[in-house]
Amino acid sequence: MRAVFSVALLSFKEGLRQRVLYGVVLAALLMMSGAVLVSGFFLRDISKVILDFSLATVTLGGLTIPLFLAIHMLARDIERRTVFSLLSRPISRGQYLFGKFNGLLLLTGLVMLFLSIGVYLSLECGEFLFGERFFVTVSWNSIFAALFLSFLSVMILNALAVFWSTLTTSSFLATLLTVFSYVIGHFVDDVVRFLQVNTTGVEISSSIKQVVEIAKYSFPNLAAFDVKSVAAHGMVIPLADVVFLTFYAGIYCSLLLTLATIFFRRRDLA
Amino acid sequence: MIQAEHLSKKYTGHLGRKPTLALSDVSLHVKEKEIFGIVGPNGAGKSTLLKILLGLVKASSGIASLNGVSVSEIRSRQQLGYLPENPCLYDSLSVVDHLNFIARLYQLPKDLLSKRMDDVLTRVGLDDVAHRSLRTYSKGMVQRAALACALFTEPDLLILDEPMSGLDPLGRKMVLDIIREYNSRGNTVLFCSHVLNDVERICDRIAIMNKGKLVVTVTPQQLQQEEGDSPLESLFMRTVLEEGSA
Secondary structure, eight states: OHHHHHHHHHHHHHHOOHHHHHHHHHHHHHHHHHHHHHHGGGGTTTHHHHHHHHHHHHHHHHIIIIIIIIIIHHHHHHHHHTTTHHHTTSOOHHHHHHHHHHHHHHHHHHHHHHHHHHHHHHHHHHHHOOOOGGGGOOHHHHHHHHHHHHHHHHHHHHHHHHHHHHHHSSHHHHHHHHHHHHHHHHHHHHHHHHHHSOOTTTTOOOOHHHHHHHHHHHSOOGGGGGGGHHHHHTTTOHHHHHHHHHHHHHHHHHHHHHHHHHHHHHHOOO | EEEEEEEEEEOOOTTTOEEEEEEEEEEEEEOOOOOEEEETTTTTSSSHHHHHTSSSSSOEEEEEETTTTTTGGGGGTEEEEOOOOOOOOOTTHHHHHHHHHHHHHTTTTTTHHHHHHHHHHHHTTOOSSSSSGGGSSOOOHHHHHHHHHHEEEETTTEESTTTTTTHHHHHHHHHHHHHHHHHHHTTTTEEEOHHHHHHHHOHHHEEETTTTTTEEEEOOOHHSSOOOSSSSHHHHHHHHHHHOOO
């Protein structure tokens, strides 16, 4: 546990020193400010537009951690052999990976928390500029649930980034595979539903159906975590869904990290 | 202290590349309180041998242990300091950040931490720049920072892979002095180097590796029988030329 905590803290510190992080946070805050100004063009839908924009910005900001920092911090650790300075200490490879993942999670949490404050400020600014009557449908419970689920989806992507980094020898390939996983995770549900609908005159080959079936069970259903539009409309996100998705994310990440550890243990760090 | 029996390592070839035999039936015994040097041409298998001892690479056959503990167990690295060839530390962090990480890992008490940090940073000559990020360091300074990390826990065993690489003459002298001082406190040092003069000057025993094999092990006394200004160089050249390098 001590080793995991030490590696996590080191990774967190290392992540905080990456300038790209501050660029992303600044860009995200600018986008949110822009959303407040632009929302004035959408009378009646002001709160929805602000929320749509700012919640999407939080997710985008969070996504930079697995897609840029995680790969940079893990695959390059192996590529540049920085990992030697850690694994020559009494740290097992599993502890190293779990530590890295937890460090990334801390970083993701911090960035998303910071941007969530931005969401709150955007709504407050909108209310101040356009009046309270446009914000009566805002549901803070739904906003919190949407932000939390967005955090969980980024957590899964962090685990995927760790997983791909241990399987490949190049940081570029690991980035590519993580991006693919994100895209598949977001659209596999739509493709499955499309295949289930009986469209007359369209013949879909059985091999495509099989590939989609494999993708459905191998990749996480990230679309299920995307409830931004529900929150933007001020609708209720059932607690049971949030609890179920939390377990789903937890189990999926544990499985990925266990597999990553198995592969990483077998790997020669020459 | 270090025991290796019949170690072999074959790297499997990927994408049509031929497999490489990096190490072939190497047996090695390094005694406590000894400075043991390994020399050999590029590709002789020195770094692979060290990486097996550190658990970074798994041997294809044979066994190795540190302090009687198999290298496959993480507790074998509890009392170990390692300086890799071309050390790569986190360049966005400072040497103090690295030392704090090690202190946290080994649960060093706070009072001991600050004293030991001051000692080791002064020893490697980085006390003035300890809080600067490593990306502002020269190659030699990074080497010294990595040495500070290796020495920080005062380990029983120090494994150094090309410790003099990238250092100016003053830096080289400093590293040699540190190795001697460290050894005089009863600790063991295993190191690889291309600089034969340095190895000759400080080692209790020297092994010459070539083509993945440990060809010969000699003591300085045995070296005196060799001819020339640098007996180790004569022996090295003769051994490597006889065998042909990798």
